[in-house]
Amino acid sequence: MSVVLASRPHARRARLTVNGDTVEADIEPRTHLADFVRDDLHLTGTHLGCEHGVCGACTILLDGEPARSCLTFAAACDGADVVTIEGLDDDAVAAELRAAFTREHALQCGFCTPGMLVAARDLVLRLSEPDERRVRLGLSGNLCRCTGYAGIVRAVMAVIADRQARGETAGGHEASRMLGPVGAHCPSVEDVPASLHAVSGPESAAGTKAPPIPVDGTFSPAHRFRQTFTVAFPPEDVFALFGEVEAVAACLPGAFVEHLPAPDRIVGGLRVQLGPIRASFRGQAVIERDEAARTGRILGAGADAGGRSATQGEIRYAVTPDETTGTTSVTLDVGYTLKGPLAQFGRPGLVRDIASRLTSSFAGNLEARLAGAPATRNDVPSGLNPARLLFSLAFDRLMRGWRRLIGRDGPRS
């Protein structure tokens, strides 16, 4: 059978084999294989849990090997052989596994089961003996919320043992396969999009004029953090400079000031970058200063371009003379709360690394400024240089959640 699906704008034509049928379709590049088989081919046996490669529910066979269909784009699989759980109806190993799963009570709700069966089948084909440790290792990439794994492990071990008893050897099927990512085949025609910018990209956050979100004076930060540095200038100069919003922003890479509606108010934002992640927050801040104590507080709130992530933060600063060295020491106490998709991320130590680099670049710029140097270029440099005092803290959480999603802090089940 051959299926041809209707064309769509921006789509790329790809031809795949799905469960033995040739499917030729115009596929939007951002459509991953799981959505493609579910939404376009109505093969809903493939389940989606995390969409980050962690849970294993979406595991299918690509060129005969297990792969995450949530992390594989369908249009990039031109020429690939795809087998979903529906395609394993007549597969001998899958049939044995189904029987064993039933016998051993290896499923309850069945949500994880399609991915579990694909991973289990791969183990049966690769393990030559029913070694519980290796079975458990091999299933570690498939999460089940129901069964506690005991039945699943028993089922897989039973099938391996049965096959072994029948003299069916495992291993070797993978030895001859092509090198490189499964499912990725060299396109037969050199294929370069006519115009690179045919697709309108994400809007630059700095350019989007969402109304600045209000500052809540009563907020109490979820995370706190302290940084100190010294500058070789008298405390009164340093404190005076802290009072010039635009000068401070110029020292903070990525920061931008749009306007100052009142002497103690700023509308502006911060562009941040961590590796390939770029985010831009726009919002407003309120400034309080205590001339006598040489302390101050900046309280701000901002949101990213789509308004999906929002943050609130405060920086309390204290400028104190260092009598012994004749320099000035600056203490920054930072507190912040982050909400939205970005809030799923973060990792404390990384932030220390970022924040210390950040503080030193801020201190350097501040010092240059006090020495009368011209304004520094206020762009976000590429690489890990994430600008940004205030929001570097956001990345703390960012990385922690990232680990959780990709497994480092591990979804515990």
Next chain:
Amino acid sequence: MKPARFALARPRDLETALSLLAEAGEAGKIMAGGQSLGPMLNLRLVEPELVIDIAGIEELRRFGHEGDRLVIGACITHADIEDGRVPDIGDGVLARVASGIAYRAVRNRGTLGGSLAHADPAADWLTTLMALDAMVEVASKAARRRVPLGSFVTGALATALEPGELITALHVPAIAKGARFGFVKHCRKVGEFAHAMSAVVIDPERDRLRAVTGAIDAPPLVIEDAHALLGKTRSSGSVRRFDPGIVDAAFQTAGIEDAVDRHVHATVLRRAIENAWPVMPDRSRRQAA
């Protein structure tokens, strides 16, 4: 969540990929296995206008030898190495590391080049290949260059790749005769990113002990002469003399602030030294799970 809209290019050869990358500039993003980029796209943490899929390029899916070095194409996967489809530099050294990365379904697509370009400080290849003194081969439209892995990684998730450059291959030197290799990855759940990780190469003939501690919040820490960590003794029995005090001080200097973290990293390093096994010349072996 679903990725923002992007255009997809699937160049057939490296030259076309490099031209596209040069032309696209900031708007372009390389994709190899998509096992790190995919989650970021799905979460819209990265929103490129153009994704340049290099996974099909034959030149990047090969391996070869150059003198006593193994040259592994950037798009060789973790599973290729785990299964022994690519020769190992010594008895199961690379295969063992590969088999502990993520899960089989991820290893079937995740590539060596992608892992190094992503430069997660907790990535297994980063620490391992640093200990093995590997070099990264990098190409742009204008030129090709080789960068020692130690200077390739410039920070957490940051590399020395210039705009328009991509990784084409890794050069891994053969392990010296009689040398031993140790690798310990510590995590709560198998297949996840490490909380602590160490790789060591011990070469008794040259009296060398090179250790790398990864999974810290900065690029992996290379200790060129780790004998210093072992107190005064310099025999192979010196492992028993592993001095946690010296290691602790070294980690403190390296900026690992938390005492518990330092303890964990030190323990993992000690185990990597203790468990280092003699490396035989390549006998590619197969592992499952």
